Amino acid sequence: MNEISRGRAAVTMIFAVHGAALGAFATRIPWIRDQLELDPVALGAALVAPAISACFTMPMSGRVTRWLGSRRAITLMSVLLSLTLIPPVLATSLPLLWLALLAYGAATGIADVAMNAGGVDVERRHGRSIISGLHGSWSVGGLFGSGLGDYVRAVTETVERLRRDPAALSDAREAGLANAGRFPLSRTADLLRELSAELTR
Template sequence: MTILQKRRLALGSLFFLAGLCFASWASRIPDIQLKFQLSEAQLGTLLLGLPVGSLVALPAAGFLVHRFGSRIVILMSGVGYLVFLPLIGFSPSVWILVPVVMIYGMIGNMMNISLNTQALGLEDEYGKSILASFHGLWSLAGFTGAGIGALMIYLNVLPGFHYLFISVIVVIVLLLAQGFIRSDLQNGGGGGGLVLKKPDGLLLRVGGIAFLGMMAEGCMFDWSGVYFKKVVQIEEGLVALGYVSFMGAMASGRFITDRIINKIGRLPLIRISGGLIFSGLIVSVLFPIPVVATIGFLLVGFGVAAIVPIAYSTAGRSKLYSPGVALAMVSTISFFGFLIGPPVIGYIAELSSLKTSFTLVALAGLGIVGLSSVRLGVFSE
């Protein structure tokens, strides 16, 4: 293996690790709810701690990556996973659990920004698109983490000891990978500092595309099962089919995204992706029968797959800001899409119907097509 290939393997293992840690936490949420006897509302408040922590960390993440380099932030975040994941499992009270979950959310976003900054530097050295494959590994880790979680539940392993097992994996991966994660302190041009400035035209456009993509992704994460149960009216044992088809398509789509980008370019693929999101949701709304709806959700998964990797890759090449700061800006904008999408679906469904909600989310796909088709000069500024 060449040194570039070794660095790609090391960085890929860290993306996988980040996805594994997130999925491991999520797989034991029902057990944590049971441990503390939380109501649905109380659990919802606890779960809000993760995105709140992520949002709080966004401005600082870009600054830290710019100031200290992505390597240092990656290693610090890895140590954070090592410490705070077991703390979630062993927390003796909700009063301790809530701030621990918030800090865990902060760590996750620090890792996200620093890993993507490092990946953009490696992508430049390769001279071709490779970022999406890293995001594919993150998605693949979600399936792996869910599988390990299911096994731990079957074996009656308490969440704290489950998380300790994951921490052992964190230590092994960090020790093996750290030698191939390079320092990039002198690598990024552009401005640094806390992300309190207005994004330029490029980052606003890319952020808007990522916002719409993440809004569709968040809705699919949270509402796929409900849609298949209430609208498609599939039998109880197959309620998760929509979610699994969406997730499977998104994960596999990310492994072929780079190849497609290298052949047709980023903007054409964004337009195709927006079209897939729109057509997949419209098909699912017009023909809410199991086979057709499943195909529709597959199309949405393939459509969502490329949006965030392309947005990050484009943002990281901003001429006005350093990669870490540019990524933090776009992440901030897109993150709101992920947060507000699911509750908006619920409010609209309450006023009208789930079909109406999903139709409006389908318009996000058309928005992506529009933003990537007009005033294209902004992408070369």
């Protein structure tokens, strides 16, 4: 793989990872709403914060990219963007959530422009249009991130429900024993027996 192909693969991966991060974060919005007991108006006011801060930071991204260089700017802003996904989940009030989302939007604004600038640079060296493919990888990453985030949410809710409801835990154990009886030679059956033994200790 030559340098141009490596550059294209790297930028494609960055777009996909950014899409996945946004997709995963989107699945936490209902949880944040429930934790802070936000009504639709308050939630909408919070979610407009990233757009506001991104409008202010996007014009700065050109200077940041020129100062650091495209590769370093993309790397730095990817790290910062990942870090800004944490505070919104930890916010304990609407004002703190608003501030956290302002920081997230600011990082997103610079990261988006830096990524696209990197994509244009690779496209110029590649000699043909690749920007649409990069945006496609962002969409694929978003689908993957949202799917993974929703799966984690479902597992977390199930574990929490089993922890709070002993009857549901007993039902799960009985279902596991029934499945083990139907498929006695399978590896799944062995695992279910082990789980059953752990639950009955």
